[in-house]
Amino acid sequence: MIDKNQYEDRNEVLYAPAPQTSWEPDASFEALRQRARMLDSIRAYFRERDVLEVETPLLSQAATPDVYIDSFVVGSGSRSRYLHTSPEFAMKRLLATGLGDIYQIVHVFRKDEVGRLHNPEFSMLEWYRVGWNLARLIDEVVDLITQAGDAVFKRKKIAIFQLSYRQSFENALRIDPHEANTDDLRKIAIGQGLEVAEPMNRSDWLDLLFSECVAVDFPRDALTVIYDYPADQAALARIKPGIPPLAERFEVFAGPIELANGFHELADAGEQAARFAAENRRRAKQNKPEMPVDQHFLSALQAGLPDCSGVAMGLDRLLMWLGGWSSLQEVIPFTWDRA
Amino acid sequence: MATYSTNEFKSGLKIMLDGDPYAIVENEFVKPGKGQAFNRVKVRNLKTGRVIDKTFKSGESVEAADVMDVDMQYLYSDGEFWHFMVPDTFEQYAAGEAAVTDARPWLKEQDICTVTLWNNSPLSVLPPNFVELRIVETDPGIRGDTATGGTKPATLETGAVVKVPLFIEEGEIIKIDTRTGQYVSRVK
Structure with a gap:
């Protein structure tokens, strides 16, 4: 018998490519059954609340220009199509028609995101509530996770902590993330023992410190909700004016793992178009291809998006946390390398 | 000058950092949903053997070590x-x-x-994954004991000491897995 500890310093041995014959799933029967129960419970949850299940295209003529998210390009005749990175634009077109509350369970695709907590193709739950504010949606997210937790694996009550982006930095690092400048952040990172290859700008430091020094200490068995993000991390959220201006956005963490991201949805077509253009300019600066902007989506905003809040949740990670698994490989039948 | 992008990072890749050659031991991809991605790597200095942590912005390039x-x-x-x-x-x-x-x-x-x-x-x-080396010193063998699974130390011709089954005798040649330092079998 091989003692695996003997191989500790010899990663190349343990991580050697799987032989050709290993056609079977990495995920166990138990994980696959838990997945089916989780999906069932989510659909039941929305059925009871009259939220309509919808399906939107996976392949679109437009793509997100978000500089941090890269779409897969699929050749199709003379014009390329893009695999969606989230069903957000199409679902908002449905919302603008007055269809009401909707949800979708769908695979989404993000290029180059591979790791223990990342698979370039993953399962997403996204839903929108018309006329709701963020606080109400946060309560529903927690409620839905609790119900899914019961379905996957009878759990005790799940503890919830809610704190602002600023409080989370103050608790962990004793700095105000809205006030600190690039030098302050660099000094904090070095003080925390992070060895970082520069160049890093201010928002890079915030992203790194948040995931490496703030989120890592969130309690493992609880959900932590972070709200009031800096305005430059708003993405598609509305911005509350003030000093500093804050994004009406929240994120839900299961232990240190990012699980869901919600917005009070930006409805201003002009501002949305400006944010898309700004992202495309950042892409050009970084020598990344600019993305065709979704004109249908902008037209829908122009026609009028009802006041609403929406949230997207990674279902593979949710299952991983609820079932007590330690990597996506344990809950996805065939991950990227073996798909 | 050859370079590697962080997308190509994997264990075993050789890169230059601060003038020294390093091998990547472990590579972890870290990314917030709406923010900059990072590669958090453990790298081994090929001159000193020391392992350190280093974080790179994903998409950056690093000089390849010759x-x-x-x-x-x-x-x-x-x-x-x-x-x-x-x-x-x-x-x-x-x-x-x-x-x-x-x-x-x-x-x-x-x-x-x-x-x-x-x-x-x-x-x-x-070294090769498997080597065959002569035992220069060990306690006398216990005849016939091939089942109990007990072991004893044996000194090899190179000076290395490995654990061998009780029935192995001084002067015998044995096969060793150098990756684990463990006895594999006796060699006729």
Whole structure:
């Protein structure tokens, strides 16, 4: 018998490519059954609340220009199509028609995101509530996770902590993330023992410190909700004016793992178009291809998006946390390398 | 100058950091949903063997280390240097003590080893996965005991000490897995 500890310093041995014959799933029967129960419970949850299940295209003529998210390009005749990175634009077109509350369970695709907590193709739950504010949606997210937790694996009550982006930095690092400048952040990172290859700008430091020094200490068995993000991390959220201006956005963490991201949805077509253009300019600066902007989506905003809040949740990670698994490989039948 | 993008990071890749060659031991992708992605890597300094953590912004490029693995035959040691030869060209290389530290217990003359060259000088030596070495000292064997699974220490001709089954005798040649330092079998 091989003692695996003997191989500790010899990663190349343990991580050697799987032989050709290993056609079977990495995920166990138990994980696959838990997945089916989780999906069932989510659909039941929305059925009871009259939220309509919808399906939107996976392949679109437009793509997100978000500089941090890269779409897969699929050749199709003379014009390329893009695999969606989230069903957000199409679902908002449905919302603008007055269809009401909707949800979708769908695979989404993000290029180059591979790791223990990342698979370039993953399962997403996204839903929108018309006329709701963020606080109400946060309560529903927690409620839905609790119900899914019961379905996957009878759990005790799940503890919830809610704190602002600023409080989370103050608790962990004793700095105000809205006030600190690039030098302050660099000094904090070095003080925390992070060895970082520069160049890093201010928002890079915030992203790194948040995931490496703030989120890592969130309690493992609880959900932590972070709200009031800096305005430059708003993405598609509305911005509350003030000093500093804050994004009406929240994120839900299961232990240190990012699980869901919600917005009070930006409805201003002009501002949305400006944010898309700004992202495309950042892409050009970084020598990344600019993305065709979704004109249908902008037209829908122009026609009028009802006041609403929406949230997207990674279902593979949710299952991983609820079932007590330690990597996506344990809950996805065939991950990227073996798909 | 060759470079690698963080997308190409994987264990075993050789890169330059602050003027020293390093090998990537572990690579973890870290990314917030709406923010900058990072590669958090553990890298081993190929000169000192020290392992450090380093974080890179995903998408950045890093200089590749001019490091080459060449199969060479181990010839002999003069006490200060360990001499190796490329079998095809008879080209010889002298490796210093630092380069052979890990391989030393398993180096047997004429065995083929993998020598890592950096800027054409030996940086480290990897012995074959399996070596056959003679036992120069061990407690007397217990005849017939092949089932109890007990072990005893045995000193090999290179000076290395390994655990062997109780029935193995002094003077026997045994096969060792150098990756684990464990006894594999006896050699006729």
